[in-house]
Amino acid sequence: MYLLYSFLLSLGAFVLLPYLLYLVSFKAKYRKNLGQRFGFLPESFLFDGRKTIWVHAVSVGETLASQPLIETLKRRLPDFRIVVSTTTATGQAIARERFGSETVFQFPLDFASCVRRTLSTIRPAAIILMESELWPRFLHECSKRNIPVIIGNGRMSDRSFRGYQRMTWWTKKIFTNVTLWLMQSPADAARRRHSGVLFQRRC
Secondary structure (H helix, E strand, O other): OHHHHHHHHHHHHHHOHHHHHHHHHHOHHHHOOHHHHOOOOOHHHOOOOOOEEEEEOOOHHHHHHHHHHHHHHHHHOOOOEEEEEEOOHHHHHHHHHHHOHHHEEEOOOOOHHHHHHHHHHHOOOEEEEEOOOOOHHHHHHHHHOOOOEEEEEEOOOHHHHHHHHOOHHHHHHHHOOOOEEEEOOHHHHHHHHHOOOOOOOOO
């Protein structure tokens, strides 16, 4: 199943290749930190012996929402290393401003080699994904390494719920790779539960 997913992802990247090349060639923000998307991180992210918590926030909204959590983690777990990833350029700028550039990087593309390279470099003890960022290959690779994955401030709209309902054969397999779901509201929790999540998952 993951082979099919990887094939379709590669096919989509091939179809979009001319547009992606245009972005990289003419839009500086897409060139910046491009290597990190393929899992090539600076030496500052190499495992240094400390337990590491990786927090991922997609864009500006998730990054701002993650700030109280990150500050609490730093205060309560002073011996841990906290690293932060984002997907968008705007989220990256905000994260670097709030948390320091030496701890912020770009989330890897959802290809096995990119994900594995990033995980091998950082060696996280746990990963917190803010709101609704669920990448199948990433979750699968974390599960293979027994890395706990926590969804923080999770949400699921009615529209997303209807989409998941049409693909429960696939989404249930993805959801089993999440260790803990922390949802924004009872309604979000109910929609997530009906889409195949068992909230009594191991922690």
